[in-house]
Amino acid sequence: MIPAHVLLSGVSRGFGTAKAPTLALSQVSLAVARGEVVVLLGPSGCGKTTLLRLVAGLIRPDAGGVTVDGQPPQPGDGTAMVFQSFRLIPWKTARDNVAFALPRLGRAEARERAEHYLSLVGLSRFAKSWPAQLSGGMRQRLALARALAAEPTLLLMDEPFASLDAQSRELMQIELMRLMAARPATVLFVTHSVDEALILADRIVLMSPRPGRIAEEIAVPFPRPRWNHDTRALPDYALLRRHLWERLRDMVLNDPASDFHGRG
Amino acid sequence: MARSDTAPGRGRRPPGGAATLTVLRLGFLALLILLWWLASANVPRGIIPSPAATTMAAAQLWSEGRLQTALGQSLAVYGTGLLAAIAVGIPLGALMGAVRIFGRTVDLFVFALAATPRVAFIPLIILLLGLGIEAKAVIVFLGAVMPIILNTYAGVLARDADLIEMARSTGASPVRIAIHIVLPGALPFLVVGLRLGATIGLINTVVAELYTAVTGLGGLLALYGNTFRMAEYFVIVLALAMIGVIVTEGLRLIEARLSRWQTAERP
Structure with missing residues (x-):
């Protein structure tokens, strides 16, 4: 058997004070193969982001083990992360934002690499612009360029397109798939959106809230590449979509912390 | 956010x-x-001397070289004290903000010292250091360093946790995070601290020159004030005002240059 690229075994992680602890993740086990695109889908509070931060090496588990390439994860070591709110450095130009994410390279080399990846996402003209001068879609492409420039073998994406409008979001999904086809990496992608999950994933990991745990894993059978035809027209798409939506709906309605609790 | x-x-x-x-x-x-x-x-x-009389007095003081000498003495005191305050205040404030337990331990005492009128220490400083430029520079330093420490501290405490997490995710070292994320983020606070420090430092320069060996612009201020030479007295007051304007405007220009990212128009 091929060893997993990312492996979580019996992982639990809590937050909060000693008096009022909350369990973000409980007994989560997951193996992700090299080159696989796994989408973590679930309602708020299901620990999706916590799982990504554990895999990124930003936090450590309270119990259980996390390994990337068989080792405990180290931030930036072959891993790059894309965040929902972009997290661009407002006082750095687009080019320097990308170059900042390459601490292992020399200054000149980092800038050269940054310019290459800016051109890859179509931002060459804006290399010397500050983030405040860019539109939302451009900021997201910049954040993506920053992550890709590190040439990661593992890309962690935390609802990266959630703050974009519907059209930008679909175009970014296609752009991401094109970029990943050119330079494959393992992807762990967090989203609230059933459609986004179905369009991007090789496998969907459905998570349930409070405490966060894995409810179901579903292989997505649609052929790749998916950008040259409308995956949503496939008959299986509607079936899978309805199944996932019903599971999510039940989770939200049965979650005492949800605004929609008991409204089914 | x-x-x-x-x-x-x-x-x-x-x-x-x-x-x-x-x-x-x-x-x-x-x-x-x-x-x-x-x-x-x-x-x-x-x-109150007329503008014309004041201008003539200024020309007179300049041609005698007295204005230049006093200006040089005052700027030496002011510059030494202010630069020392910057060199100590920024690292100390940054350390207080970065190492939380250190900051929490000492901030109470720094606030207490900042609230104490620093002129109260002048007799002590004179006993320790005499009446020369060292004592004067220390008086300027004590006045200027407090707002620089406290504002750097506040600026580092207000750091953006999301940006720091992003930086950590790229594998950036703590030093790289401090230089590229925390300190530039603290810049608006830092500039406020520097401006306050520069202003208080100038006040303390005059105070120091009045209380220790009477030299510089503060010395001339006392001399002309006490002898009712009001035209000369006005020249010194205006010279002090001009130093204040030049220093604070200089800081404002540096700030504007460093925060172009906030005001830049869309291309």
């Missing part, structure tokens, strides 16, 4: 252009000089 989400291009430009502003400021200066002239003509016993 990352600050990258603020509305773009919302500058802090004054209405109208820079030229309009310059004209308005010159007009206001003319108004002030007119008021000064009216006061000099109407206040009895020549307590």
